[in-house]
Amino acid sequence: MSLIHLEGLSKVYRVGDQEIKALSDINLRIEEGEFLSIIGSSGSGKSTLMHLLGCLDTPTTGRMEICGKDLAKATGDELARVRNREIGFVFQSFNLLPKLDVISNIALPLIYAGVPHAQRLARAKQAAVDVGLGDRLANRPPQLSGGQCQRVAIARALVNNPRILFADEPTGNLDSATGRIILEIFDSLHAAGKTVVLVTHDPSIAARSRRIIEIQDGSITREYAP
């Protein structure tokens, strides 16, 4: 069974009395262990698709199964649980809490998973070491470089051991050298068997994945391997 299964998915936004079709009739299967890119220009609907896949939003119509659960009509609490346990997010702008130190930032998802304090610290520390930040645990995000921030974000996304990792333009705020290092982390995660979904507008970044989905005007227009 597929990890993610979308069938006839559509999303319509209502602005005043105008309807805006952000996505229409999306059919997509993602298997466990895939490294997939979603590519499209800005306004193509790729972010909307990403939000749906990331359980930050629900579709207007269609079927959406993630990890075997039908989430098309899920409640807020059910979505929160999936976000917490099954999904890790990496954002373009890192989205770290500036007031918290590195280890507390990484441990954030564990708080909402109800993991006890000592275990939380141990797991967060391990995740920090895994991304090469074992010596920056007490620093706060404003004291770190962009690449280090993104590594903290990756550690946070992985700390609860999710099945899927979503990355939304993960190198968008980084210089190309640092970006390469971050992309190498995704490569190695894929090699270790993690499902990785990369959202980008840059074909050269998408080329690192094994399968590329191209989106235009809310529909999948092309699907190919690089």
Place this chain on the structure above:
Amino acid sequence: MNLFIAISIGLREISAHKFRTALSMLGIVLGVSSLVATMALTGGIEEGSRKFMQQMGGLESVSVVSREPSSSDFDFANLSPGRTLLDAEAIRRSANFISHVSPEISFSTAVATDGGGNPERYSIRGIYPDHFVIGMHELAAGRYLTPLDIERGTRCAVVGDSVARYLWPNTTPEKAIGNTILIDSSPFTVVGILSLYQMESHARARKSGKSFSRRWDPFRQKNETVLIPFTTMFYEFRSGAFPLDSLETIKLETLTIRVGDLDFFRPALDEVRSILNTTHRGVDDFDLETRQDWFDRIEASVRATRLSGALISAISLLVGGIGIMNIMLASISERVREIGIRLAVGARQRDIFWQILIESILVSFLGSLLGIFASLGLIEILKAISPTENVPVLSADAILLAVGFALFAGLFSGLYPAAKASNIDPITALRYE
């Protein structure tokens, strides 16, 4: 997410904005401190008046006081002789439930020692021996006035502690017994000296040598008294002959009676009322004033004070609550992105709701702690500026009540911001700059 984490997040948020939080706490601090201080002061008044009442004769004492007759009796009002010695005699003879009757006439005049010295004005009171029981007097030295003193009309006097201290400042009460005093230049022999009556706080002040002269002393009247036999008073300072056959002509300044058994308090009052109805020829120009009535009056004024204090506190707490709501709203609009991040990593709406609510309750809780400290200072200030004799009683009840109300204000004012925060859409929040 458990409570402990929510509290630690809240504390971090508060310590990150100390000044802002302190300002928003101000209303709560004022509300709590005024509530605690009012409760402490009124508690002190109540406690003090209860003690004072016991000292002044307890619940058994009842005063017969005169009053304006009601309008229906107005035409007959002059048929009644008013409060006279006949009332006292009639009660003494006929009222079974009354154990003691103390009629009193008094006037103020100069008192001096026979050796000269400056005379001082004191209140001279002609009394019967029952006065010592009803007034709960104690002797420092000598003896009380006896029925024989009344019968013979002796020139004996029992004086209060302050009088003895003024007239013979350098002798003990024992040595002052037998001395002669001049009351309006008539000589009297001092046969007894009363103990010093004082409130506990006075005793403390006296011991520590602090000045307390400015303060009101409820026992002053009792300490500055000069007591002589009722009959002697009449012979010496009134008409001369004691008109035994017409007691009605002797008007009284004070008439106090003591109920023998509190279990029969109401029947005793009814009995006295019916006797006085006879002696007053049916004119209701008298009232029986019990200590309970007196206490109820104090209680009523204490309640009024308490109510106005509570009202001020309630307004302060309301304002404080609004202040907290304001700060929480400001805080969440500053933290939209943080809330979005928390939602994205798996926080449920209710986690956000509780986090904001607990933060709001924390602010009010810290405010109420500050308020309790402030109330201690407020009580000291009130003690210094008001001539109250009553030590404020800081009760746990008052503190719990105040903290309870403050927490409620915090809870109530946190509801709306918490609901608003938990309804933030994660996608918009993550894009929010």
